[in-house]
Amino acid sequence: MNIFDIIGPVMVGPSSSHTAGAAKIGYISRKLMGEEIVKAEILLYGSFLATGKGHGTRMALVAGLMGMKPDDCRIPESLNIAKRRGMEVIFGESDLKEAHPNTAQLKLTGVTGRKLEVVGESLGGSRINIAKIDGIETNFSGDYPTLVVHNIDQPGHVSEVTAMLAHKSVNIAAMQLYRSNRGGDAVMVIECDQEVPPEGIKWLEKAEGVVKVTYLSLED
Amino acid sequence: MIVYNTVEDIVRICRENNMLFWQVIMRADAQERMVSEDISFAAMREMYRAMKRADSEYDKNLKSPSGLSGGDGEKMRIFNSTGNNLCGAFMGLAMEKAIKMGESNACMKRIVAAPTAGACGVIPAVFLSYETCFNAPEDKMVEAMFITAGIGAVIAKNASIAGASGGCQAEIGSASSMAAAGLAYLQGGDAECIAHAMAFALKNMLGLTCDPVCGLVEVPCIKRNSAGAVNAISSAQMAMAGIRSAITPDEVIDSMRRIGNAMPSCLKETGEGGLAITPSAQRIKETLQ
Ligand code: SF4
Numbered sequence: 001m002n003i004f005d006i007i008g009p010v011m012v013g014p015s016s017s018h019t020a021g022a023a024k025i026g027y028i029s030r031k032l033m034g035e036e037i038v039k040a041e042i043l044l045y046g047s048f049l050a051t052g053k054g055h056g057t058r059m060a061l062v063a064g065l066m067g068m069k070p071d072d073c074r075i076p077e078s079l080n081i082a083k084r085r086g087m088e089v090i091f092g093e094s095d096l097k098e099a100h101p102n103t104a105q106l107k108l109t110g111v112t113g114r115k116l117e118v119v120g121e122s123l124g125g126s127r128i129n130i131a132k133i134d135g136i137e138t139n140f141s142g143d144y145p146t147l148v149v150h151n152i153d154q155p156g157h158v159s160e161v162t163a164m165l166a167h168k169s170v171n172i173a174a175m176q177l178y179r180s181n182r183g184g185d186a187v188m189v190i191e192c193d194q195e196v197p198p199e200g201i202k203w204l205e206k207a208e209g210v211v212k213v214t215y216l217s218l219e220d
Numbered sequence: 221m222i223v224y225n226t227v228e229d230i231v232r233i234c235r236e237n238n239m240l241f242w243q244v245i246m247r248a249d250a251q252e253r254m255v256s257e258d259i260s261f262a263a264m265r266e267m268y269r270a271m272k273r274a275d276s277e278y279d280k281n282l283k284s285p286s287g288l289s290g291g292d293g294e295k296m297r298i299f300n301s302t303g304n305n306l307c308g309a310f311m312g313l314a315m316e317k318a319i320k321m322g323e324s325n326a327c328m329k330r331i332v333a334a335p336t337a338g339a340c341g342v343i344p345a346v347f348l349s350y351e352t353c354f355n356a357p358e359d360k361m362v363e364a365m366f367i368t369a370g371i372g373a374v375i376a377k378n379a380s381i382a383g384a385s386g387g388c389q390a391e392i393g394s395a396s397s398m399a400a401a402g403l404a405y406l407q408g409g410d411a412e413c414i415a416h417a418m419a420f421a422l423k424n425m426l427g428l429t430c431d432p433v434c435g436l437v438e439v440p441c442i443k444r445n446s447a448g449a450v451n452a453i454s455s456a457q458m459a460m461a462g463i464r465s466a467i468t469p470d471e472v473i474d475s476m477r478r479i480g481n482a483m484p485s486c487l488k489e490t491g492e493g494g495l496a497i498t499p500s501a502q503r504i505k506e507t508l509q
Contacts, residue, residue: 001373001376001377002249002252002253003245003249003366003369003370003372003373004249004263004267004369005376006334006335006368006369006372006373006376006381007264007267007332007333007334007335007343007365007368007369007372008267008332008333008334009332009333010267010270010330010331010332010333011330011331011332011333011337012328012329012330012331013324013325013326013327013328013329013330013331013337013340013437014284014325014326014327014328014337014338014436014437014438015337015338015437016333016336016337019328019337020333020337047435050435051434051435051436051491053285054284054285054286054434054435054436054438054508055436055437056285056328059328071330073329073330075328076285076328124382124384125333125336125381125382126333
């Protein structure tokens with residue numbers, strides 16, 4: 001147990017799950033997008049939907065999507081800031097079934113037209129879980145540099161990716177594999193101890209059978 | 221490698237290695253995160269200073285987004301300054317700072333979760349008031365902050381620090397016991413005294429439910445920060461007087477876990493019981509919608 005999870009984090013109130021956790025979901029999604037977000041459809045579920053207004057959940061999510069961290073004093077102003085920046089924000093209800101009570105489903109468009117859909121859960125104490133990316137299960141905390149590779153479900157892709165990481169001296173902290181159906185879309189979620197260099201990501205994006213690469217860098 | 225899971229572990233490590241309570245917590249942190257003790261100490265100082273900044277940035281004119289809270293900390297300040305303060309300068313100031321921090325949190329200002337955002341006023345209220353009223357050096361305050369963190373870590377491990385799983389005893393109760401332990405140290409208490417200050421404070425908060433109106437961290441949370449601060453001071457004073465808890469500190473924590481588990485879910489942050497379903501709360505709910 002890290003004692004700075006007990007004393008800390010420094011955050012904008014009022015709620016570690018509904019404000020700080022929401023900001024973190026937005027922030028991690030912005031990092032995963034890798035470029036400025038111009039349009040965000042924010043669909044809320046459960047307690048995020050029911051009590052989110054009084055907790056500033058909407059403001060916190062939008063702030064995060066603009067790259068603000070949970071301790072950013074501009075969070076209460078984020079909806080106005082988004083408007084000034086010309087970012088289009090739409091709120092709605094999520095139609096997810098049986099999700100975690102504090103869940104946000106984010107449908108995002110980046111400045112180059114890149115699309116990304118993230119389902120994020122706020123677990124309490126500002127810890128979060130990225131539960132889905134583009135509709136496929138993922139499950140990672142955003143506390144490590146994380147590589148998410150969507151590929152066609154064929155033999156050989158896992159070893160390709162791990163070989164690249166070994167070559168770049170990146171140590172794997174945790175690795176998970178998911179797929180929608182046999183031979184269909186598959187996802188690798190790899191949490192790393194070091195940052196993956198940009199050329200490694202570029203190489204992966206071009207590799208055969210790889211549909212999409214999403215990378216969470218923790219560098220500012 | 222220093223590992224502790226209970227309050228008794230910490231007291232034993234102090235005794236066997238001739239270390240102070242806070243040093244055990246700091247060394248364990250440095251080892252776990254693989255950083256130097258200087259870095260660990262600097263990080264805790266940063267947290268203490270962030271609490272100070274949050275306290276000084278209180279804005280008496282702010283209202284929370286719901287409109288339910290704001291301005292009460294200023295009322296406390298004015299009342300204290302009229303000389304009608306019932307309970308002395310230190311406790312009066314602690315009550316004022318606790319309410320201010322709770323309001324700052326509700327008004328979306330920057331605070332330090334300690335251990336949670338809802339309970340963020342308790343520890344800074346006691347500590348910042350102590351530093352002012354007793355002219356304590358900042359290093360000493362940071363040492364005491366490690367004690368609060370260590371106690372919080374033990375509670376998190378063996379019970380809970382989340383209202384949703386343990387009720388408010390887990391939030392305000394934990395914060396109060398953490399503050400009591402730190403305060404006992406500031407007053408010169410040894411490891412045993414620190415442990416019993418913690419035990420008193422937590423015992424006094426057992427059974428406290430989490431029943432916030434409209435599910436917002438405002439009513440009753442803000443004023444409970446004041447109660448948590450006052451309880452911490454009274455508990456530290458009992459321990460300093462040499463009074464000892466008949467139930468051991470770790471058994472108090474175990475009791476908190478069992479009570480939290482036995483608590484119905486309508487009293488654990490769901491807004492479906494207790495104060496949250498009173499006619500007054502219903503009226504507030506209607507005006508908010
Ligand atoms: S009543 Fe609930 S939300 Fe409020 S401080 Fe206590 S535990 Fe936190």
